[in-house]
Amino acid sequence: MTSTTELKNSIQMKLEQTGEYDRLKEHLRQKLIDCGWRDRLKEHTMELIRSKGDTTMTVEQLTQEIIPRGRGTVPDEIKQELLQRIRRFAEQQS
Template sequence: MRASVKRPPTPDAEEEQDQEPTLQEIINVKFIESGEKERLKELLRERLIECGWRDEMKDLCRALVRKKGRNNVTVDDLINVITPKGRASVPDSVKAELLQRIRSFLASASL
């Protein structure tokens, strides 16, 4: 049997069963199962809208489209320009609030 050039060979089922999930995987599963992940995403959306971050990102996108021309901008162009600026401009208060909520969840989940 030939291995695919585009993807690695599929591991045997026995190998997958022997591997213990990592702490990160366990935490991610607990966040999803409890619905906390969706609540945190919604809280983040609300806070970013409240502080004007979302409007700021829209304005950056519009400025880039005006500069390059509507037909000369791709979604990838927008993502490459906006992502670093967007991450850097999230207010510290929003980050702190989310971090506190995550810590509270982890403490109550007793991992």
């Protein structure tokens, strides 16, 4: 295992152990709702279902189509804020 992977795993474990992971997840969820990301992704999903037919798409197929768009449309400000919070947490744990 590389030191980067070990560091990532260590931070992830500390985030989970301290409850910070759940706090970050809730913060991210609320930020995505507030900026309208969730509603836009939901509308995109409904358009996919309407265009392809809900009886022909499996949940797995729908998920495969939605995930790249969802990840790609998260506002950069939100990504940066989340990264800063994780960095601060990691520094405090050192």
